[in-house]
Amino acid sequence: MAKIGDQTERNGRERKEDREETEESKAVQIDADQNGTKQNETRKREATQTASDWKDRTIKEKFSQLEKYFQKIALKDVCLAFSGGVDSSLLLRVAVNEAARTGKKVYAVTFDSRLHPSCDLEIARQVVREIGGIHQILRIDELEQEEIRTNPQDRCYQCKRLLFERLKSFADTKGISVILDGTNEDDLHVYRPGIRALRELGILSPLAELHITKDQVKEMAAFYGISVAARPSTPCMATRIPYGQKLDYEILAKIAEGEAHLRSKIGGNIRLRLHGNIIRLEVDCEEFIQVLKMREEIVGYMRNLGFDYVTLDLEGFRSGSMDLHIVS
Numbered sequence: 001m002a003k004i005g006d007q008t009e010r011n012g013r014e015r016k017e018d019r020e021e022t023e024e025s026k027a028v029q030i031d032a033d034q035n036g037t038k039q040n041e042t043r044k045r046e047a048t049q050t051a052s053d054w055k056d057r058t059i060k061e062k063f064s065q066l067e068k069y070f071q072k073i074a075l076k077d078v079c080l081a082f083s084g085g086v087d088s089s090l091l092l093r094v095a096v097n098e099a100a101r102t103g104k105k106v107y108a109v110t111f112d113s114r115l116h117p118s119c120d121l122e123i124a125r126q127v128v129r130e131i132g133g134i135h136q137i138l139r140i141d142e143l144e145q146e147e148i149r150t151n152p153q154d155r156c157y158q159c160k161r162l163l164f165e166r167l168k169s170f171a172d173t174k175g176i177s178v179i180l181d182g183t184n185e186d187d188l189h190v191y192r193p194g195i196r197a198l199r200e201l202g203i204l205s206p207l208a209e210l211h212i213t214k215d216q217v218k219e220m221a222a223f224y225g226i227s228v229a230a231r232p233s234t235p236c237m238a239t240r241i242p243y244g245q246k247l248d249y250e251i252l253a254k255i256a257e258g259e260a261h262l263r264s265k266i267g268g269n270i271r272l273r274l275h276g277n278i279i280r281l282e283v284d285c286e287e288f289i290q291v292l293k294m295r296e297e298i299v300g301y302m303r304n305l306g307f308d309y310v311t312l313d314l315e316g317f318r319s320g321s322m323d324l325h326i327v328s
Contacts, residue, residue: 059219059223062210062212063220063223066094066206066210066220067094069206070094070095070098070206073180073204074095074098074099074102074104074106076104076176076177076178077104077105077106077107077175077176077178078095078107078176078179079109079167079170079171079174079176079179080095080107080109080179080180080181081163081164081179081203082124082128082133083111083182084110084121084125085182085231085234086221086226086229086230086233087182087183087184087207087214087217088108088181088182089221089228090207090221090224090226091182092127092128092131093131093221093224093226096132096133105174106134107133108124108128108133108136109137109167109170110125110135110136111140112139112140113140113141113142113163114141114252115142115236115238115247115252116234116236116237117234117260119234119260120234121137123228127228130226130227131226140162140163142159142162142163143249145158145162150244150247151238151241151243151245151246152243153193155238156192157193157196157197159194159238160193160194160197161197164181168201178204179203179204180203181198181203181205182205183198183205184205184207184208184212184217185211185212186214190320190323191320191323191326218230232268232270235319237255237256239271239320240255241274241322243322243326245274251274254307255272258272258279258301258302258305261301262281262283262298265290266283266294267284268283268287268317269283269284270282270317273313273322274307277308278307278310279302279307279309279311280311280313281311282313282315282318283316283317284316284317285316285317288316291312
């Protein structure tokens with residue numbers, strides 16, 4: 001009996017030791033897991049900080065390059081094609097800063113065109129009042145030109161050529177040889193036939209030359225406190241119509257009205273693209289829920305404008321979606 005009792009006691013001690021070892025093992029594993037999590041969090045923080053530092057350093061370098069660029073060209077009077085968008089507004093800010101040092105003039109030249117929303121002109125006026133420069137408005141009717149009205153695939157080239165020939169003529173009257181525009185690095189990597197016209201006419205594009213992207217432009221504009229730093233782009237209304245379909249001011253006005261209405265209700269980028277009697281709505285993906293909440297109101301408004309069918313593009317907003325099958 002004593003042997004049985006001793007054996008039972010030994011078994012009990014062994015089970016207790018096993019439990020203690022198991023608990024200790026678990027504790028060690030928990031510590032290891034916690035340490036691993038902490039290390040991962042530390043690495044993530046370090047990676048985020050490194051990316052942030054690299055980004056800040058890159059922006060500072062771009063600032064410096066842009067300022068040096070204008071230090072050279074601001075030794076003369078300059079003309080800037082000025083839409084009131086973030087790209088040309090950043091250039092105007094830097095140009096005006098340098099012109100204040102050299103005593104030269106900066107002409108911000110805006111095209112008053114029916115192919116752009118009417119609000120663009122007032123915004124351009126406002127930004128020039130904020131930043132400075134001499135604001136000049138050139139009125140132009142692109143659809144007087146058959147090669148633009150028929151809306152060929154190189155419409156943008158034809159249009160840019162017309163606009164910047166007018167700008168060069170204005171510059172000539174002021175004795176100005178330096179003409180700038182706001183083409184940025186991103187524009188060089190998508191279908192932009194108008195860039196060819198700029199090169200042919202000797203127009204300078206500082207942002208593209210210095211490889212400054214749209215996101216970098218927005219950050220730099222925000223640093224300068226430019227009011228349109230976060231303003232979505234508002235490109236030519238002709239980009240809402242398929243190539244080959246004649247451009248018509250009445251249809252374009254209806255599309256502009258529809259976009260203005262939606263812009264008062266929905267944030268971010270908004271485009272209405274026309275396909276026959278179907279209107280295709282592009283918005284930023286995060287606005288889909290808001291669009292669906294307003295579904296009946298949106299459909300009713302578009303029907304009143306004369307569009308029979310209204311669709312929501314599930315890919316969301318993307319610049320140049322009408323250029324899908326075009327190889328630049």
